Amino acid sequence: MANTLPIDIVAGELARLRATNPLVHLLTNEVVQEITANVLLAVGASPAMIVAEEEAAVFAAISGALLINVGTLYPARLAAMKLAVAAANQAGVPWTLDPVAVGVLDYRTQACREFIAARPAAIRGNASEILALAGFAGSGRGVDTTAGSDAAVSAAEQLALSTGAIVAVTGETDFITDGTTTWATPWGHPLMTRVVGTGCALSALVAAFTAQAPNRLNAVAAACAVAGLCGERAAGSSRGPGSFKADFIDALYLISPEKLRGQDA
Template identity: 50%
Template sequence: MPLTSDPHRPTAPAQPDAGRLYSLVETLRQRAPLIHCLSNTVVENFVANVLLALGAAPAMVVDAGEAAEFAPVADALSINLGTLTEPQAVAMRAAVQAANAAGRPWVLDPVAVGHLSLRTRFAHELLAVAPAIIRGNASEIIALAGAAGGGRCVESTARSEAALPAAIALARARGAVVALTGETDYVTDGERVAGFANGDPVMQRVTGVGCALSATCAAFVGICSDRWLAACAAVAYTGVCGQLAARAHDVTPSAQAGPDAVSRPARPGSFMPSYLDWLAGLGQDDFLRLLRPADA
């Protein structure tokens, strides 16, 4: 049954203090949380490198027996359904159960939910066992909330603004924070809603940016008990870093460049190393200057 948001229970725009968000970045670098990742096999290397660049410690422990043993040791767990198989589902169940028993927060990334039967059933099964944060694109969040997502497998064809009511309803129904990403990103716990308008379209042309964001949410919730604030920090910081990485090689062509002048390509190849560099080194002044709140 589709989830619906109570129209008589309004949400409150609640943009978090940017300085507080950056202080969580500094705390993450100091504490180096250990993040257990059961991830999309296509992007494991990139996800691990993103966590390392942030200052976290990634661990890709995927065997079912070891996953249950390791999850209580980690500060947080990230579950990504991108290349889900039945054996991987067994390991994910074991890790989630062990994390919950140990009081460790975990993040659900429901990649392509609503389009394929195994992952859709499994995503709804996991929703019942208390994820701290759900991170998805508009189509995925709409599908999780029980409506037709309208996506194209892992891609979203819905705008994040259109999915915001579904995100709020999902957060209220599941007691989780929902990080809804797209051209504008939103973070809601069902009561508070924050919006962010950083990032760059090239981020959609690099495999693993969204998956890595889910693991980044796990890193922040591993060091911050306020799950909404943790997700806001993850979304805001990576958005600014992505914007800087995408524009790192911008060259303004001269008006006298001549007939051989060409426009700058999107540069998805150079984006990835530049993104890691900014994640590792973005300073507070630049973060505060470039962060763009959005109306919610």
């Protein structure tokens, strides 16, 4: 069903990101802020965590992209997120939603319901999260949280159609869809699941790639591909999750459009 994303598209999107070095406003969870910033710096974007209600709106409006991650949501941070989203929408800044654990806890589920209604440019989640979101996004069908990735791809496509967002459902293979066209990115390594923040940092990469993207579907898919390819390289050179983390960030720094085009992917 889904075709594998051509490496040429990954190379082109990475070249575009490096040329523009976008400023990315990150309202993410407490646990992963350092790795998220380091992933963006390594790949060639400029991260900024501006978290106060007093500053979030002004900064979102002057950023190239915005990330909203609800992993450690609490009232003050949620208020800053809502102000940032409103300002981003007003200014035409694309924003990405990472709906961590949506559907498991009511407080964040309600918050995600409101975020979905505010029309994110992209949504990045695992199968359970995308299934939960699709269940209340007006997609018109029930969802089964025990369903496999096939069900999640279908939910992702319906979520994309009903919200207008590019939806990435990530796992062993990632699927990225606008509801009509769906790319698969088969790269990655299980060791990524043993390092906190690799998924959250991928959502930040998605946000970075959406900045001024002429083709948002390709941009989001390229972000998933870059993370997966660098994860494979890091897994090949590391002994465990501690060395993997350093090697993964090195790989994001060392990957290049030229090397991608020259490889037998």
